[in-house]
Amino acid sequence: MRNLTLQDIQRLPKTDLHVHLDGSLRIQTILELAEEQGVKLPGDSIDTLRPHVEVGDECTSLVDYLKAFDVTLSVMQTYDALVRTAYELAVDAAAENVRYMEVRYSPILHQAKGMTLHHIVQAVLEGLAQAEKECAIRTGVILCGIRHISPELSNRLADLTVAFKNKGVVGFDLAGAEEDFPAKKHREAFSRVLANNINCTLHAGEAYGPESIHQAIHLCGAHRIGHGVRLIENGDLLNYVNDHRIPLECCPSSNVQTRAVQTMADHPIRLFYDLGLRVTVNTDNRMVTRTTVSEEYLHLHQSLGFTLDEIKELIIMGFKSAFLPYAVKRAMLADVVSELKSFTPGSLESKKEQL
Numbered sequence: 001m002r003n004l005t006l007q008d009i010q011r012l013p014k015t016d017l018h019v020h021l022d023g024s025l026r027i028q029t030i031l032e033l034a035e036e037q038g039v040k041l042p043g044d045s046i047d048t049l050r051p052h053v054e055v056g057d058e059c060t061s062l063v064d065y066l067k068a069f070d071v072t073l074s075v076m077q078t079y080d081a082l083v084r085t086a087y088e089l090a091v092d093a094a095a096e097n098v099r100y101m102e103v104r105y106s107p108i109l110h111q112a113k114g115m116t117l118h119h120i121v122q123a124v125l126e127g128l129a130q131a132e133k134e135c136a137i138r139t140g141v142i143l144c145g146i147r148h149i150s151p152e153l154s155n156r157l158a159d160l161t162v163a164f165k166n167k168g169v170v171g172f173d174l175a176g177a178e179e180d181f182p183a184k185k186h187r188e189a190f191s192r193v194l195a196n197n198i199n200c201t202l203h204a205g206e207a208y209g210p211e212s213i214h215q216a217i218h219l220c221g222a223h224r225i226g227h228g229v230r231l232i233e234n235g236d237l238l239n240y241v242n243d244h245r246i247p248l249e250c251c252p253s254s255n256v257q258t259r260a261v262q263t264m265a266d267h268p269i270r271l272f273y274d275l276g277l278r279v280t281v282n283t284d285n286r287m288v289t290r291t292t293v294s295e296e297y298l299h300l301h302q303s304l305g306f307t308l309d310e311i312k313e314l315i316i317m318g319f320k321s322a323f324l325p326y327a328v329k330r331a332m333l334a335d336v337v338s339e340l341k342s343f344t345p346g347s348l349e350s351k352k353e354q355l
């Protein structure tokens with residue numbers, strides 16, 4: 001079979017279950033928001049700002065990667081900025097046929113100008129709802145506790161997640177610097193969320209070893225794992241994750257940048273897939289990593305030999321792993337499966353010519 005092109009992959013229906021709002025802005029929007037708000041940026045044009053908000057190849061670690069968020073967060077402290085950035089993220093994702101997206105962020109990081117946590121959640125829901133009206137995309141929100149801030153703030157974010165249950169917030173996460181900040185310190189937050197029958201996922205096994213994944217699953221009750229690349233170091237835990245069908249939210253390019261893996265060709269997603277694990281393909285941060293869901297699939301095709309049929313299977317695993325009510329998910333999955341069955345690669349133009 002001939003090689004897939006980016007355009008082929010863009011035409012496929014897809015999910016993005018792991019995408020941070022504050023890492024997925026348009027650079028031009030950051031410039032405009034800074035101008036409106038009188039915020040000083042480290043660059044005043046797309047070219048001069050780019051090195052401060054895209055990590056590129058020089059990134060050395062997760063902690064280094066996270067520096068870009070200081071810039072993005074400086075312009076994300078108003079209601080309107082959150083509406084706009086959430087709206088634009090969903091519009092951009094819909095443009096590459098992402099049909100279902102779960103957007104994550106930590107409301108606690110948007111309080112510098114005094115917005116209340118409730119307003120911060122409402123603003124993002126408003127922006128996403130606007131995009132849903134205009135585009136063929138459905139969205140949900142995941143709120144993040146931050147490992148390197150405090151467990152007490154995670155508890156407040158857990159309570160906020162509970163307050164917005166069935167109102168657009170579909171899950172709770174733990175993000176931030178992983179090494180030296182164990183998930184077990186945030187157990188209380190997860191027990192509050194779980195006690196309210198809400199889904200949770202944790203970043204784990206990205207910048208720390210399998211113990212981190214073990215804590216996420218067994219102490220915090222993770223229903224999915226963000227990244228999980230270092231699961232490869234513990235076969236016993238890997239079998240458990242496989243047996244319990246715990247989805248991994250893989251973000252291949254981000255993992256190369258944070259040095260969780262050396263190169264794309266070394267990414268364990270190939271092994272995980274071959275062993276039957278439920279793996280999903282995600283962007284992590286569309287701007288900071290400078291990627292799209294389609295480009296992530298293209299990397300898997302080109303560097304790890306994923307065929308079209310395998311990509312279709314990854315796509316189905318993405319929809320299966322959504323934090324959606326089962327009946328809704330089943331209906332969405334039925335539509336996607338029939339669309340995938342009739343999909344053939346090749347541009348629409350060349351198909352018209354063949355007729």
Ligand SMILES: O=c1[nH]cnc2c1ncn2[C@@H]1O[C@H](CO)[C@@H](O)[C@H]1O
Nearest residue numbers: 020066069104105106144175176203
């Ligand atoms: O790959 C990642 N690993 C861990 N934390 C991350 C990653 N990407 C972003 N954030 C963190 O999550 C916060 C809320 O969206 C961001 O502000 C950033 O600190």
Ligand SMILES: [Zn+2]
Nearest residue numbers: 020203226284
């Ligand atoms: Zn992430």
